[in-house]
Amino acid sequence: MEVTAEAKRIMVVALGKLYSSRTQRGGLRLHRSLLLTMVMKSARDMYHAAQETEWAAAEEQQPPTEEPTGAQIELQEGKPLTSPGNEVENSPTMLRRDADNKENMSPPRPTQHSRKRRGKAAVEPDFLPCKKAKLEQKNVPQQLILSTVLLCEYMNCSSEVGAPPAPMPVQRAIAAC
Protein backbone atom coordinates (compact mmCIF):
# COMPACT_ATOMS: atom_id res chain seq x y z
CA MET A 1 0.00 0.00 0.00
CA GLU A 2 2.87 2.31 0.68
CA VAL A 3 3.97 1.80 -2.88
CA THR A 4 0.73 3.10 -4.29
CA ALA A 5 0.57 6.02 -1.90
CA GLU A 6 4.16 6.94 -2.57
CA ALA A 7 3.74 6.52 -6.30
CA LYS A 8 0.73 8.76 -6.28
CA ARG A 9 2.48 11.39 -4.23
CA ILE A 10 5.42 11.33 -6.60
CA MET A 11 3.14 11.75 -9.59
CA VAL A 12 1.34 14.66 -8.02
CA VAL A 13 4.57 16.38 -7.06
CA ALA A 14 5.95 15.83 -10.56
CA LEU A 15 2.91 17.43 -12.11
CA GLY A 16 3.15 20.36 -9.77
CA LYS A 17 6.78 20.86 -10.66
CA LEU A 18 6.07 20.58 -14.36
CA TYR A 19 3.40 23.22 -14.16
CA SER A 20 5.38 25.60 -12.04
CA SER A 21 8.33 25.29 -14.38
CA ARG A 22 6.22 26.78 -17.12
CA THR A 23 6.17 30.11 -15.35
CA GLN A 24 9.81 29.95 -14.43
CA ARG A 25 12.22 32.50 -15.74
CA GLY A 26 14.24 31.32 -18.65
CA GLY A 27 11.57 29.11 -20.11
CA LEU A 28 10.87 25.43 -19.86
CA ARG A 29 13.93 23.41 -18.96
CA LEU A 30 13.91 20.43 -21.24
CA HIS A 31 16.17 18.25 -19.12
CA ARG A 32 14.21 18.81 -15.97
CA SER A 33 10.89 18.30 -17.69
CA LEU A 34 12.14 15.08 -19.19
CA LEU A 35 13.31 13.75 -15.84
CA LEU A 36 10.01 14.67 -14.22
CA THR A 37 8.10 12.91 -16.97
CA MET A 38 10.19 9.80 -16.51
CA VAL A 39 9.66 9.81 -12.78
CA MET A 40 5.97 10.20 -13.31
CA LYS A 41 5.85 7.37 -15.80
CA SER A 42 7.78 5.01 -13.60
CA ALA A 43 5.62 5.99 -10.63
CA ARG A 44 2.51 5.41 -12.68
CA ASP A 45 3.74 2.05 -13.89
CA MET A 46 4.59 0.95 -10.39
CA TYR A 47 1.25 2.25 -9.19
CA HIS A 48 -0.64 0.27 -11.79
CA ALA A 49 1.41 -2.80 -11.15
CA ALA A 50 0.71 -2.53 -7.47
CA GLN A 51 -2.97 -1.95 -8.13
CA GLU A 52 -3.17 -4.98 -10.33
CA THR A 53 -1.76 -7.20 -7.65
CA GLU A 54 -4.32 -5.69 -5.31
CA TRP A 55 -7.16 -6.52 -7.64
CA ALA A 56 -5.91 -10.02 -8.09
CA ALA A 57 -5.95 -10.44 -4.36
CA ALA A 58 -9.33 -8.75 -4.07
CA GLU A 59 -10.87 -10.82 -6.83
CA GLU A 60 -9.81 -14.00 -5.19
CA GLN A 61 -11.48 -12.93 -1.99
CA GLN A 62 -14.72 -11.76 -3.57
CA PRO A 63 -17.45 -14.26 -4.49
CA PRO A 64 -17.69 -14.61 -8.27
CA THR A 65 -21.29 -13.20 -8.55
CA GLU A 66 -20.31 -9.84 -7.20
CA GLU A 67 -17.44 -9.43 -9.55
CA PRO A 68 -18.02 -6.73 -12.09
CA THR A 69 -17.38 -7.40 -15.69
CA GLY A 70 -16.76 -3.94 -16.98
CA ALA A 71 -17.67 -0.99 -14.84
CA GLN A 72 -15.23 -0.43 -12.06
CA ILE A 73 -17.70 1.38 -9.86
CA GLU A 74 -19.22 -1.82 -8.65
CA LEU A 75 -15.83 -3.16 -7.81
CA GLN A 76 -15.05 -0.12 -5.82
CA GLU A 77 -18.24 -0.36 -3.84
CA GLY A 78 -17.84 -4.02 -3.22
CA LYS A 79 -14.21 -3.72 -2.34
CA PRO A 80 -14.37 -2.07 1.05
CA LEU A 81 -16.64 -4.83 2.26
CA THR A 82 -14.36 -7.58 1.30
CA SER A 83 -10.96 -6.00 1.89
CA PRO A 84 -11.11 -3.96 5.05
CA GLY A 85 -7.52 -2.99 4.69
CA ASN A 86 -8.40 -0.91 1.69
CA GLU A 87 -10.89 1.34 3.38
CA VAL A 88 -8.42 4.06 4.02
CA GLU A 89 -7.28 4.06 0.44
CA ASN A 90 -10.01 6.29 -0.79
CA SER A 91 -7.96 8.40 -3.06
CA PRO A 92 -5.94 5.75 -4.85
CA THR A 93 -9.10 3.82 -5.40
CA MET A 94 -10.69 6.84 -6.98
CA LEU A 95 -7.59 7.34 -8.99
CA ARG A 96 -7.64 3.80 -10.18
CA ARG A 97 -11.24 4.15 -11.08
CA ASP A 98 -10.38 7.17 -13.13
CA ALA A 99 -7.38 5.67 -14.75
CA ASP A 100 -9.17 2.57 -15.91
CA ASN A 101 -12.59 4.00 -16.30
CA LYS A 102 -11.43 5.82 -19.33
CA GLU A 103 -12.06 2.69 -21.29
CA ASN A 104 -15.62 2.46 -20.10
CA MET A 105 -16.74 6.01 -19.57
CA SER A 106 -16.21 8.58 -22.24
CA PRO A 107 -16.14 11.67 -20.10
CA PRO A 108 -14.01 11.49 -17.00
CA ARG A 109 -15.77 12.86 -13.96
CA PRO A 110 -13.23 14.87 -12.12
CA THR A 111 -15.92 16.93 -10.41
CA GLN A 112 -16.82 14.06 -8.18
CA HIS A 113 -13.27 13.35 -7.24
CA SER A 114 -12.44 16.93 -6.58
CA ARG A 115 -15.23 17.18 -4.09
CA LYS A 116 -14.10 14.12 -2.30
CA ARG A 117 -10.49 15.17 -2.31
CA ARG A 118 -11.15 18.64 -1.04
CA GLY A 119 -9.19 19.08 2.13
CA LYS A 120 -7.35 22.35 2.21
CA ALA A 121 -9.05 24.10 -0.67
CA ALA A 122 -12.30 25.51 0.61
CA VAL A 123 -14.19 25.98 -2.59
CA GLU A 124 -14.15 23.79 -5.59
CA PRO A 125 -12.40 25.91 -8.15
CA ASP A 126 -14.86 25.75 -10.98
CA PHE A 127 -12.88 28.26 -12.94
CA LEU A 128 -10.49 25.41 -13.70
CA PRO A 129 -10.69 24.98 -17.43
CA CYS A 130 -9.29 21.50 -17.43
CA LYS A 131 -12.47 19.65 -16.67
CA LYS A 132 -14.61 21.22 -19.34
CA ALA A 133 -11.89 21.31 -21.91
CA LYS A 134 -11.16 17.65 -21.66
CA LEU A 135 -14.80 16.71 -22.10
CA GLU A 136 -14.90 18.31 -25.50
CA GLN A 137 -11.83 16.70 -26.90
CA LYS A 138 -12.49 13.62 -28.91
CA ASN A 139 -9.12 12.21 -29.66
CA VAL A 140 -7.50 12.38 -26.31
CA PRO A 141 -4.97 9.65 -25.60
CA GLN A 142 -5.49 7.65 -22.49
CA GLN A 143 -2.38 8.76 -20.77
CA LEU A 144 -3.46 12.32 -21.30
CA ILE A 145 -6.63 11.83 -19.31
CA LEU A 146 -4.73 10.31 -16.47
CA SER A 147 -2.41 13.28 -16.37
CA THR A 148 -5.29 15.69 -16.45
CA VAL A 149 -7.08 13.99 -13.62
CA LEU A 150 -3.98 13.95 -11.51
CA LEU A 151 -3.54 17.61 -12.25
CA CYS A 152 -7.06 18.40 -11.14
CA GLU A 153 -6.43 16.56 -7.95
CA TYR A 154 -3.26 18.44 -7.38
CA MET A 155 -4.90 21.74 -8.16
CA ASN A 156 -7.51 21.09 -5.55
CA CYS A 157 -5.01 20.03 -2.97
CA SER A 158 -2.60 22.84 -3.37
CA SER A 159 -3.64 26.31 -2.45
CA GLU A 160 -0.57 27.95 -3.88
CA VAL A 161 -1.52 27.52 -7.47
CA GLY A 162 -2.37 30.88 -8.91
CA ALA A 163 -4.27 31.41 -12.09
CA PRO A 164 -4.24 27.93 -13.49
CA PRO A 165 -2.97 27.75 -17.02
CA ALA A 166 -4.76 25.67 -19.60
CA PRO A 167 -3.84 22.07 -18.96
CA MET A 168 -1.35 20.58 -21.28
CA PRO A 169 -0.65 16.95 -21.64
CA VAL A 170 2.72 16.06 -20.30
CA GLN A 171 4.21 14.95 -23.58
CA ARG A 172 2.88 18.00 -25.33
CA ALA A 173 4.45 20.12 -22.65
CA ILE A 174 7.81 18.73 -23.67
CA ALA A 175 7.05 19.11 -27.32
CA ALA A 176 6.20 22.74 -26.86
CA CYS A 177 9.72 23.80 -26.08
Added chain:
Amino acid sequence: MGEDAESPKINHTFLRDYVTEADVISTVEFNQTGDLLATGDKGGRVVIFQRETESKGESEEVGETGDSGEYNVYSTFQSHEPDFDYLKSLEIEEKINKIRWLPQQNAAHFLLSTNDKTIKLWKVSERDKRPEGYNLKDEEGRLKDISTITSLQVPVLKPTDLMVEVRPRRVFSNGHTYHVNSISVNSDGETYLSADDLRINMWHLGITDRSFNIVDIKPANMEDLTEVITAAEFHPHHCHLFVYSSSKGTLRLCDMRSSALCDRHTKLFEEPEDPGSRSFFSEIISSVSDVKFSHSGRYLLTRDYLTAKVWDLNMDKGPVETYQVHEYLRSKLCSLYENDCIFDKFECVWNSSDSVIMTGAYNSFFRMFDRETGRGVTLEAWRESSKPRAVLRTRRVYSGGKRRRGDVGVDSLDFTKKILHMAWHPSENIIAIAATNNLYIFQDRVNPETQLQ
Protein backbone atom coordinates in the same frame (compact mmCIF):
# COMPACT_ATOMS: atom_id res chain seq x y z
CA MET B 1 31.78 38.41 -4.33
CA GLY B 2 35.45 38.00 -3.98
CA GLU B 3 37.68 36.53 -1.38
CA ASP B 4 36.32 36.42 2.09
CA ALA B 5 37.83 38.78 4.57
CA GLU B 6 37.40 38.57 8.30
CA SER B 7 34.26 40.51 9.13
CA PRO B 8 33.90 42.31 12.45
CA LYS B 9 32.02 40.40 15.07
CA ILE B 10 28.74 42.23 14.92
CA ASN B 11 25.55 40.28 14.97
CA HIS B 12 24.55 40.83 11.40
CA THR B 13 23.74 37.23 10.79
CA PHE B 14 20.36 37.99 9.34
CA LEU B 15 21.93 40.34 6.85
CA ARG B 16 24.77 38.04 6.06
CA ASP B 17 22.47 35.14 5.32
CA TYR B 18 20.51 37.13 2.81
CA VAL B 19 21.92 36.42 -0.61
CA THR B 20 20.99 38.40 -3.65
CA GLU B 21 20.05 35.96 -6.35
CA ALA B 22 22.18 37.81 -8.87
CA ASP B 23 25.33 37.32 -6.81
CA VAL B 24 25.17 33.56 -6.84
CA ILE B 25 28.25 32.28 -8.64
CA SER B 26 27.37 29.97 -11.49
CA THR B 27 30.76 29.08 -12.96
CA VAL B 28 34.46 29.17 -12.03
CA GLU B 29 37.41 28.67 -14.34
CA PHE B 30 41.18 29.09 -14.20
CA ASN B 31 43.04 30.06 -17.36
CA GLN B 32 45.77 27.82 -18.77
CA THR B 33 48.54 29.29 -16.63
CA GLY B 34 46.44 29.63 -13.51
CA ASP B 35 47.30 33.30 -13.15
CA LEU B 36 43.76 34.33 -13.89
CA LEU B 37 40.57 33.02 -12.38
CA ALA B 38 37.19 33.95 -13.81
CA THR B 39 33.81 33.62 -12.14
CA GLY B 40 30.40 34.16 -13.67
CA ASP B 41 27.23 34.79 -11.72
CA LYS B 42 23.50 34.67 -12.14
CA GLY B 43 23.36 38.39 -12.76
CA GLY B 44 25.39 37.99 -15.95
CA ARG B 45 28.56 39.50 -14.52
CA VAL B 46 32.05 38.12 -14.87
CA VAL B 47 34.72 38.83 -12.28
CA ILE B 48 38.34 38.05 -13.13
CA PHE B 49 40.88 37.56 -10.37
CA GLN B 50 44.59 37.79 -10.91
CA ARG B 51 47.26 36.14 -8.89
CA GLU B 52 49.73 38.46 -7.25
CA THR B 53 53.26 37.52 -8.13
CA GLU B 54 55.04 38.87 -5.07
CA SER B 55 54.69 36.64 -2.05
CA LYS B 56 53.55 37.92 1.32
CA GLY B 57 56.41 38.21 3.79
CA GLU B 58 55.08 36.26 6.73
CA SER B 59 54.05 33.25 4.76
CA GLU B 60 57.53 32.48 3.50
CA GLU B 61 58.30 28.93 4.43
CA VAL B 62 60.95 26.48 3.50
CA GLY B 63 60.32 25.16 0.05
CA GLU B 64 57.98 27.90 -1.02
CA THR B 65 58.81 29.87 -4.07
CA GLY B 66 57.83 33.42 -4.66
CA ASP B 67 54.76 32.65 -6.67
CA SER B 68 52.31 31.74 -3.92
CA GLY B 69 50.40 34.96 -4.05
CA GLU B 70 46.82 35.78 -3.44
CA TYR B 71 44.13 36.34 -5.99
CA ASN B 72 42.75 39.83 -6.22
CA VAL B 73 40.09 41.34 -8.40
CA TYR B 74 41.51 42.20 -11.77
CA SER B 75 38.42 43.18 -13.71
CA THR B 76 34.64 43.06 -13.55
CA PHE B 77 32.29 43.38 -16.47
CA GLN B 78 28.72 42.70 -17.44
CA SER B 79 28.86 39.85 -19.91
CA HIS B 80 25.21 39.12 -20.59
CA GLU B 81 22.02 41.04 -20.02
CA PRO B 82 18.54 39.63 -19.55
CA ASP B 83 17.01 39.11 -22.93
CA PHE B 84 13.62 38.28 -24.35
CA ASP B 85 12.61 35.91 -27.10
CA TYR B 86 9.63 37.59 -28.64
CA LEU B 87 8.65 34.67 -30.79
CA LYS B 88 8.27 32.28 -27.90
CA SER B 89 7.46 34.90 -25.29
CA LEU B 90 10.24 33.63 -23.11
CA GLU B 91 12.72 35.40 -20.97
CA ILE B 92 16.34 34.50 -21.57
CA GLU B 93 18.27 34.45 -18.35
CA GLU B 94 21.49 36.37 -18.11
CA LYS B 95 23.06 33.77 -15.87
CA ILE B 96 26.53 32.77 -17.03
CA ASN B 97 26.45 29.03 -17.51
CA LYS B 98 30.07 28.50 -18.47
CA ILE B 99 33.32 30.39 -18.97
CA ARG B 100 36.25 28.99 -20.90
CA TRP B 101 39.58 30.68 -21.46
CA LEU B 102 41.35 30.56 -24.77
CA PRO B 103 45.05 29.69 -24.80
CA GLN B 104 47.02 32.88 -24.63
CA GLN B 105 48.61 33.95 -27.88
CA ASN B 106 49.65 37.53 -27.18
CA ALA B 107 49.54 40.06 -24.40
CA ALA B 108 45.74 40.02 -24.28
CA HIS B 109 43.60 37.31 -22.71
CA PHE B 110 40.50 35.94 -24.35
CA LEU B 111 37.61 34.12 -22.78
CA LEU B 112 34.30 32.71 -23.92
CA SER B 113 31.27 33.19 -21.74
CA THR B 114 27.81 31.83 -22.40
CA ASN B 115 24.30 32.12 -21.06
CA ASP B 116 21.40 29.93 -22.20
CA LYS B 117 21.46 31.14 -25.78
CA THR B 118 24.40 33.36 -26.70
CA ILE B 119 28.15 32.83 -26.51
CA LYS B 120 30.46 35.82 -26.38
CA LEU B 121 34.17 36.17 -26.90
CA TRP B 122 35.78 38.78 -24.67
CA LYS B 123 39.17 40.36 -25.00
CA VAL B 124 40.84 41.31 -21.74
CA SER B 125 43.77 43.64 -22.23
CA GLU B 126 45.87 45.89 -20.08
CA ARG B 127 46.71 49.40 -20.75
CA ASP B 128 49.44 50.95 -18.67
CA LYS B 129 50.71 53.64 -20.99
CA ARG B 130 49.08 56.50 -22.69
CA PRO B 131 50.27 58.94 -25.27
CA GLU B 132 50.99 62.44 -24.08
CA GLY B 133 52.16 65.56 -25.76
CA TYR B 134 49.91 65.81 -28.75
CA ASN B 135 50.88 68.46 -31.19
CA LEU B 136 47.46 69.23 -32.55
CA LYS B 137 45.29 68.55 -29.52
CA ASP B 138 45.28 70.19 -26.16
CA GLU B 139 45.21 68.33 -22.86
CA GLU B 140 41.47 67.81 -22.98
CA GLY B 141 41.68 66.38 -26.46
CA ARG B 142 40.20 69.32 -28.28
CA LEU B 143 41.80 70.42 -31.49
CA LYS B 144 43.92 73.48 -31.09
CA ASP B 145 43.59 76.51 -33.26
CA ILE B 146 46.04 75.80 -36.07
CA SER B 147 47.49 79.28 -36.00
CA THR B 148 48.78 78.75 -32.45
CA ILE B 149 50.88 75.77 -33.39
CA THR B 150 54.45 76.80 -33.94
CA SER B 151 56.45 73.66 -33.34
CA LEU B 152 56.41 69.97 -34.14
CA GLN B 153 55.79 67.65 -31.23
CA VAL B 154 55.51 63.88 -31.40
CA PRO B 155 53.35 62.28 -28.68
CA VAL B 156 55.28 60.18 -26.23
CA LEU B 157 53.98 57.07 -24.44
CA LYS B 158 54.06 57.67 -20.72
CA PRO B 159 53.29 55.12 -18.03
CA THR B 160 49.95 55.53 -16.38
CA ASP B 161 47.84 53.67 -13.83
CA LEU B 162 47.04 50.18 -14.95
CA MET B 163 43.72 49.96 -16.70
CA VAL B 164 42.13 46.68 -17.62
CA GLU B 165 39.88 46.88 -20.61
CA VAL B 166 37.39 44.22 -21.50
CA ARG B 167 35.73 44.37 -24.87
CA PRO B 168 33.37 41.98 -26.63
CA ARG B 169 35.04 40.78 -29.77
CA ARG B 170 32.53 38.26 -31.06
CA VAL B 171 28.94 37.45 -30.34
CA PHE B 172 27.79 33.99 -31.39
CA SER B 173 24.04 34.18 -31.33
CA ASN B 174 21.08 32.27 -32.71
CA GLY B 175 22.91 28.98 -32.69
CA HIS B 176 20.76 27.23 -30.14
CA THR B 177 17.09 26.55 -29.73
CA TYR B 178 17.54 24.85 -26.36
CA HIS B 179 19.56 25.88 -23.34
CA VAL B 180 23.32 25.89 -23.74
CA ASN B 181 24.95 23.80 -21.02
CA SER B 182 28.58 23.54 -22.17
CA ILE B 183 31.26 25.19 -24.21
CA SER B 184 34.67 23.75 -24.90
CA VAL B 185 37.64 25.21 -26.72
CA ASN B 186 39.35 22.87 -29.16
CA SER B 187 43.04 22.10 -28.95
CA ASP B 188 43.41 23.44 -32.48
CA GLY B 189 43.00 26.92 -31.04
CA GLU B 190 40.58 27.89 -33.77
CA THR B 191 37.30 26.24 -33.02
CA TYR B 192 35.09 25.53 -30.08
CA LEU B 193 31.90 23.60 -29.45
CA SER B 194 28.73 24.63 -27.72
CA ALA B 195 26.17 22.10 -26.54
CA ASP B 196 22.52 22.48 -25.66
CA ASP B 197 20.00 19.84 -24.62
CA LEU B 198 19.67 18.31 -28.04
CA ARG B 199 22.39 19.66 -30.30
CA ILE B 200 26.09 20.37 -30.38
CA ASN B 201 27.48 23.05 -32.66
CA MET B 202 31.03 23.69 -33.69
CA TRP B 203 32.06 27.28 -34.26
CA HIS B 204 35.10 28.98 -35.63
CA LEU B 205 36.30 31.66 -33.25
CA GLY B 206 36.42 34.17 -36.04
CA ILE B 207 33.04 33.49 -37.62
CA THR B 208 29.84 34.42 -35.86
CA ASP B 209 27.18 33.96 -38.48
CA ARG B 210 27.70 30.30 -39.09
CA SER B 211 28.28 27.14 -37.11
CA PHE B 212 28.42 23.48 -37.92
CA ASN B 213 25.96 21.19 -36.27
CA ILE B 214 27.91 18.11 -35.26
CA VAL B 215 25.44 16.29 -33.04
CA ASP B 216 21.66 16.34 -33.24
CA ILE B 217 19.67 13.99 -31.07
CA LYS B 218 16.33 15.64 -31.50
CA PRO B 219 13.78 12.97 -32.41
CA ALA B 220 11.36 13.55 -35.28
CA ASN B 221 8.55 13.43 -32.78
CA MET B 222 9.34 15.21 -29.55
CA GLU B 223 7.07 12.87 -27.69
CA ASP B 224 9.64 10.15 -28.34
CA LEU B 225 12.34 12.07 -26.52
CA THR B 226 14.14 9.87 -24.02
CA GLU B 227 17.44 11.56 -23.34
CA VAL B 228 19.16 14.92 -23.56
CA ILE B 229 22.76 16.08 -23.74
CA THR B 230 24.01 17.24 -20.38
CA ALA B 231 27.66 18.16 -20.99
CA ALA B 232 30.26 18.09 -23.76
CA GLU B 233 34.00 18.58 -24.01
CA PHE B 234 36.74 18.42 -26.59
CA HIS B 235 39.66 16.08 -26.06
CA PRO B 236 42.63 18.03 -24.64
CA HIS B 237 45.04 16.91 -27.35
CA HIS B 238 43.13 15.36 -30.23
CA CYS B 239 41.25 18.04 -32.07
CA HIS B 240 38.96 15.55 -33.80
CA LEU B 241 37.62 13.93 -30.63
CA PHE B 242 34.97 15.11 -28.24
CA VAL B 243 32.74 13.51 -25.67
CA TYR B 244 29.21 14.24 -24.58
CA SER B 245 27.20 12.91 -21.68
CA SER B 246 23.51 12.24 -21.54
CA SER B 247 20.73 12.26 -19.00
CA LYS B 248 20.66 8.47 -19.18
CA GLY B 249 24.13 8.22 -17.73
CA THR B 250 25.89 7.35 -20.96
CA LEU B 251 28.95 8.92 -22.52
CA ARG B 252 29.57 9.11 -26.20
CA LEU B 253 32.96 9.66 -27.72
CA CYS B 254 32.73 11.06 -31.22
CA ASP B 255 35.34 11.36 -33.94
CA MET B 256 34.73 14.23 -36.31
CA ARG B 257 36.77 12.58 -39.01
CA SER B 258 34.23 9.82 -39.47
CA SER B 259 31.37 11.99 -40.67
CA ALA B 260 30.12 15.52 -40.70
CA LEU B 261 27.24 14.77 -38.38
CA CYS B 262 28.46 12.77 -35.43
CA ASP B 263 25.12 11.31 -34.46
CA ARG B 264 26.67 7.89 -34.40
CA HIS B 265 29.20 7.61 -31.69
CA THR B 266 32.62 6.13 -32.09
CA LYS B 267 32.41 4.75 -28.58
CA LEU B 268 29.57 4.43 -26.14
CA PHE B 269 30.44 4.29 -22.46
CA GLU B 270 27.70 2.82 -20.37
CA GLU B 271 27.50 1.04 -17.08
CA PRO B 272 24.83 -1.65 -16.92
CA GLU B 273 22.18 -0.74 -14.40
CA ASP B 274 22.07 -2.65 -11.18
CA PRO B 275 18.52 -4.02 -11.08
CA GLY B 276 18.66 -4.33 -7.33
CA SER B 277 19.01 -0.62 -6.80
CA ARG B 278 16.11 0.38 -9.01
CA SER B 279 13.82 2.99 -7.54
CA PHE B 280 11.46 5.72 -8.65
CA PHE B 281 14.41 8.03 -8.99
CA SER B 282 16.89 5.81 -10.79
CA GLU B 283 16.68 7.86 -13.95
CA ILE B 284 17.22 11.15 -12.21
CA ILE B 285 20.23 10.06 -10.21
CA SER B 286 21.91 8.40 -13.14
CA SER B 287 21.87 11.57 -15.22
CA VAL B 288 25.44 12.79 -15.73
CA SER B 289 25.82 16.40 -14.64
CA ASP B 290 29.44 16.98 -15.70
CA VAL B 291 32.12 15.30 -17.78
CA LYS B 292 35.80 16.20 -17.85
CA PHE B 293 38.74 14.73 -19.70
CA SER B 294 41.82 14.11 -17.63
CA HIS B 295 44.83 16.26 -18.45
CA SER B 296 46.46 13.22 -19.99
CA GLY B 297 43.47 12.67 -22.23
CA ARG B 298 43.33 9.02 -21.24
CA TYR B 299 40.49 9.17 -18.70
CA LEU B 300 37.08 10.71 -18.30
CA LEU B 301 35.59 11.92 -15.05
CA THR B 302 31.82 12.04 -14.71
CA ARG B 303 29.49 13.09 -11.93
CA ASP B 304 25.99 11.89 -11.34
CA TYR B 305 23.88 12.64 -8.33
CA LEU B 306 25.46 10.26 -5.85
CA THR B 307 28.77 9.23 -7.38
CA ALA B 308 31.81 10.35 -9.33
CA LYS B 309 33.21 7.91 -11.85
CA VAL B 310 36.46 7.61 -13.71
CA TRP B 311 36.32 5.96 -17.12
CA ASP B 312 39.19 4.70 -19.24
CA LEU B 313 38.79 5.72 -22.87
CA ASN B 314 39.94 2.29 -23.84
CA MET B 315 37.20 0.53 -21.95
CA ASP B 316 33.56 1.26 -22.62
CA LYS B 317 31.96 -1.48 -20.55
CA GLY B 318 31.95 0.55 -17.38
CA PRO B 319 33.92 2.93 -15.21
CA VAL B 320 37.27 1.88 -13.85
CA GLU B 321 36.69 3.71 -10.58
CA THR B 322 33.54 4.72 -8.75
CA TYR B 323 33.57 7.09 -5.80
CA GLN B 324 30.61 7.49 -3.45
CA VAL B 325 30.19 11.18 -2.86
CA HIS B 326 27.26 11.11 -0.46
CA GLU B 327 25.80 7.64 -0.40
CA TYR B 328 23.95 8.52 2.81
CA LEU B 329 21.51 10.47 0.65
CA ARG B 330 20.28 7.37 -1.15
CA SER B 331 17.58 6.75 1.43
CA LYS B 332 16.54 10.41 1.31
CA LEU B 333 15.90 10.63 -2.40
CA CYS B 334 12.18 11.19 -2.00
CA SER B 335 12.63 14.31 0.13
CA LEU B 336 15.42 15.51 -2.11
CA TYR B 337 13.05 15.10 -5.00
CA GLU B 338 10.39 17.14 -3.28
CA ASN B 339 12.71 19.98 -2.39
CA ASP B 340 14.25 19.90 -5.87
CA CYS B 341 17.75 19.09 -4.67
CA ILE B 342 17.78 15.90 -6.69
CA PHE B 343 18.03 18.05 -9.82
CA ASP B 344 21.19 19.80 -8.65
CA LYS B 345 24.03 19.60 -11.13
CA PHE B 346 27.40 19.14 -9.49
CA GLU B 347 30.66 19.70 -11.32
CA CYS B 348 33.79 17.62 -10.97
CA VAL B 349 37.44 18.42 -11.57
CA TRP B 350 40.84 16.75 -11.90
CA ASN B 351 43.99 17.96 -10.23
CA SER B 352 46.97 18.80 -12.38
CA SER B 353 48.52 15.34 -12.28
CA ASP B 354 45.19 13.46 -12.59
CA SER B 355 45.85 11.74 -9.29
CA VAL B 356 43.05 13.43 -7.33
CA ILE B 357 39.48 14.20 -8.27
CA MET B 358 37.21 16.66 -6.54
CA THR B 359 33.51 17.35 -6.51
CA GLY B 360 30.97 19.20 -4.41
CA ALA B 361 28.21 18.18 -2.03
CA TYR B 362 25.78 19.81 0.42
CA ASN B 363 26.26 21.68 3.66
CA SER B 364 29.16 23.57 2.07
CA PHE B 365 31.06 20.29 1.91
CA PHE B 366 33.17 19.18 -0.95
CA ARG B 367 34.94 15.89 -1.48
CA MET B 368 38.39 14.98 -2.72
CA PHE B 369 39.33 11.45 -3.72
CA ASP B 370 42.85 10.17 -4.07
CA ARG B 371 42.82 7.80 -6.99
CA GLU B 372 45.82 5.81 -5.86
CA THR B 373 44.46 4.93 -2.46
CA GLY B 374 40.80 5.22 -3.32
CA ARG B 375 40.20 7.17 -0.14
CA GLY B 376 38.06 10.25 0.06
CA VAL B 377 38.11 13.24 2.34
CA THR B 378 35.37 15.75 3.12
CA LEU B 379 36.25 19.42 3.44
CA GLU B 380 34.15 22.44 4.19
CA ALA B 381 33.92 25.82 2.49
CA TRP B 382 32.34 27.93 5.17
CA ARG B 383 33.59 31.18 6.55
CA GLU B 384 32.76 30.40 10.16
CA SER B 385 35.15 27.54 10.27
CA SER B 386 37.90 28.72 7.99
CA LYS B 387 39.79 31.85 8.76
CA PRO B 388 42.36 33.05 6.26
CA ARG B 389 45.52 30.98 6.43
CA ALA B 390 43.95 28.40 8.73
CA VAL B 391 44.30 24.75 7.94
CA LEU B 392 41.19 23.13 6.55
CA ARG B 393 40.07 20.33 8.75
CA THR B 394 38.34 17.29 7.42
CA ARG B 395 34.68 16.76 8.18
CA ARG B 396 32.55 13.70 8.42
CA VAL B 397 28.89 13.01 7.92
CA TYR B 398 27.53 10.62 10.46
CA SER B 399 25.25 8.01 9.00
CA GLY B 400 25.59 5.08 11.33
CA GLY B 401 28.36 3.37 13.21
CA LYS B 402 30.57 5.12 15.70
CA ARG B 403 29.90 8.81 15.96
CA ARG B 404 32.86 11.07 16.46
CA ARG B 405 32.94 14.57 17.82
CA GLY B 406 32.40 17.09 15.06
CA ASP B 407 30.44 14.70 12.88
CA VAL B 408 27.40 16.14 11.20
CA GLY B 409 24.20 14.14 11.13
CA VAL B 410 22.53 13.51 7.81
CA ASP B 411 19.35 15.19 8.96
CA SER B 412 21.14 18.36 9.96
CA LEU B 413 22.75 18.90 6.58
CA ASP B 414 21.90 22.23 5.06
CA PHE B 415 20.74 21.50 1.53
CA THR B 416 20.64 25.14 0.58
CA LYS B 417 24.41 25.33 0.93
CA LYS B 418 25.50 23.42 -2.14
CA ILE B 419 28.92 23.37 -3.74
CA LEU B 420 28.13 23.02 -7.42
CA HIS B 421 30.98 24.87 -9.12
CA MET B 422 34.70 24.58 -8.63
CA ALA B 423 38.04 24.71 -10.41
CA TRP B 424 41.52 23.34 -9.87
CA HIS B 425 44.63 25.28 -10.84
CA PRO B 426 46.20 23.71 -13.96
CA SER B 427 49.59 23.10 -12.40
CA GLU B 428 49.48 23.78 -8.66
CA ASN B 429 47.44 22.62 -5.72
CA ILE B 430 45.19 25.63 -5.61
CA ILE B 431 41.43 25.19 -5.75
CA ALA B 432 38.63 27.66 -6.21
CA ILE B 433 35.29 26.72 -4.68
CA ALA B 434 32.07 28.62 -5.29
CA ALA B 435 29.68 28.49 -2.36
CA THR B 436 26.52 30.39 -3.33
CA ASN B 437 27.75 33.97 -3.52
CA ASN B 438 31.18 33.40 -2.02
CA LEU B 439 34.38 32.29 -3.64
CA TYR B 440 36.86 30.32 -1.56
CA ILE B 441 40.42 29.83 -2.71
CA PHE B 442 42.44 27.18 -0.95
CA GLN B 443 46.11 26.53 -1.41
CA ASP B 444 48.11 23.54 -0.40
CA ARG B 445 50.97 24.93 1.66
CA VAL B 446 52.67 21.61 2.13
CA ASN B 447 52.94 20.91 -1.57
CA PRO B 448 52.37 24.21 -3.27
CA GLU B 449 53.51 22.93 -6.62
CA THR B 450 52.76 19.64 -8.14
CA GLN B 451 54.34 19.85 -11.50
CA LEU B 452 52.81 17.92 -14.32
CA GLN B 453 55.07 14.94 -14.92
